[in-house]
Amino acid sequence: MTTALGTFKDRARKALGDKTLKTALDRTTGNARVKRAAAVAAWPDFDRARAAAAAIKDHALAHFPHYLEQFERNALASGAKIHWARDAKEACAAVIDICRQAKAKTATRSKSMLGEEIGLPDALAEAGIRRVETDLAEHIIQLAGETPSHIIWPAAHRTREDVSKLFQQHHRDHLLLTEVEAMVASARHELRDDFFGAEVGISGANFLVAETGAICTITNEGNAELTTTPPRVHIVTAGIEKIVATTEHALQLTRLLVRSATGADLTQYTTFHCGPKRAGDRDGPEEFHIVLVDHGRTQMLEEMPDMLRCVRCGACLNHCVVYRKIGGHAYGGAYPGPMGAALTPIFDGLEPSRDLPHACTLNGMCKQVCPVDIPLPTLLRDWRAKSFRQGFESPALRRGLALWALVASKPRLYRAALALALPLLRRRGKDGWIAALPFTPGWTQSRDFPTPAKKTFLAQIESGEQA
CATH class of the missing domain: 3.40.50.10420 (NagB/RpiA/CoA transferase-like)
Incomplete structure (x- = not known):
């Protein structure tokens, strides 16, 4: 979604570099999470x-x-x-x-x-x-x-x-x-x-x-x-x-x-x-x-009625790992955070706001804390799928997803790709962290990436290390 302050990615990049914003968000959302947890624990x-x-x-x-x-x-x-x-x-x-x-x-x-x-x-x-x-x-x-x-x-x-x-x-x-x-x-x-x-x-x-x-x-x-x-x-x-x-x-x-x-x-x-x-x-x-x-x-009643349950409590914002890093203004619409990512495509159209559903880790915390059990991760995945079906994603992304689908659907090819990629990633690590990755600057521009374990998760499962 583009505003006078640029695209969502422009605004998010600026917010990630704002140390004062990080301080303010940590104070507010951190306090809110602690208080909510105590209130819920006290209510059997x-x-x-x-x-x-x-x-x-x-x-x-x-x-x-x-x-x-x-x-x-x-x-x-x-x-x-x-x-x-x-x-x-x-x-x-x-x-x-x-x-x-x-x-x-x-x-x-x-x-x-x-x-x-x-x-x-x-x-x-x-x-x-x-x-x-x-x-x-x-x-x-x-x-x-x-x-x-x-x-x-x-x-x-x-x-x-x-x-x-x-x-x-x-x-x-x-x-x-x-x-x-x-x-x-x-x-x-x-x-x-x-x-x-x-x-x-x-x-x-x-x-x-x-x-x-x-x-x-x-x-x-x-x-x-x-x-x-x-x-x-x-x-x-x-x-x-x-x-x-x-x-x-x-x-x-x-x-x-x-x-x-x-x-x-x-x-x-x-x-x-x-x-x-x-x-x-x-x-x-x-x-x-x-x-x-x-x-x-009325349109939402037909397309995403679950979102009409929202009581505007803000819990999904306080627990969202993305909102807590970039704040509300980066989203560009009236509603920020997970709820905004679900609502803004209804109000402003999917094409100009398609980046918002993608700005989610899909960790499910927003659904977990929602007092009316709105399946926000599912709604955001649905917007992503609709954006893909309507051809709003870039050709490069579509090719990348096609390549990923090919690799992920063939177990032998998937394991071979992991066997090749993990040693290369580990060699770029220092003290357990990777400071920069080629071709994926978004991952490491404002954070370090953890160095992968020596064994993949699948290998750990097969060896009995993960139970």
Whole structure:
């Protein structure tokens, strides 16, 4: 996939040489993996809950039209206004139209990956509407002029030192702060006036509850509540795959989502919004709009329904050995990591994004940690096969694969090739590592390759060394 910053390979190569990025990713994803492991270990029924969560999502998807219609009916009864959008253009147009009707000059926005997916930040800017990101990490990357690099921690690529410099440059207090608490206080001071002065607040939704017509948001900072409650108009943008049948189902999924995302039992704020402010309510918006977005979801229901189970927890990113080396921006789309490699070909087409499914070791860790058991390695292999069938791979790669298939399908030829190659590789090694390999610079450009063992795995099996 090519962007203004080049191809995926260009971006990955640049990321691999960025030591600061490596430090930031190690801090964020390492902490997330430790916390998730502890949360799962403390929950004896995690596997059963995981199977139940997958079943909940599959049930909703199997009855997609019924539950979407039920949600619309109940949401309208609560006083909400529903807008259906077939694609990103229609979704952005609906949001902009609502903002203009509200005569909004400023819109606060709570973190929403769907907003990034449909290009809402750019649409607001083109419409002349000032956008204020209220999530702390989103605020950081807005100051830096960047896009999110992680779906849970959008500023995962930024170190504390980076953030301190950004705040000194852009915040009104202009202080070079070193403590996290002080930086949070500075951001709170910077955003407070916008929370209460914006005409419109825009949020996403973690779940759409069919039985009540409510939407559910799950956050840790409280910024979502300040984004959705004080403004006169609240706009929700949500993918139609967020639908669940009941509140109980939403809460069951929440238990898995939170543990998989942050390792906590619950987030600080789990809020159900159901319609605008009613008579007697102390607060809440006067208008409540829900923009329901397809943007490829119907196509996914036919081609890869498993991906519609995704609850956007980010666990697959935190455990992906590729993401942890190159970060999110290298992927070029709204969604990075294994989930992005599976989703981006749907949104942007396979030909321009075919490198993403290939950027995977297929070690299966993403499936192992997914709270709704999405078979991501299988989906990525399917994209690779489809890319090959449609002729998107280079002639050199096709010839190489044909040669590999020939060798791998003939045991004697395979063993002869190994017998020839392994001694040559061992001679290039030093202290157990190979610093460079001919014709395969990608393997050793940013890492050393382990020197092969003296005996192949097959030989070790036959001799009884491996059991």
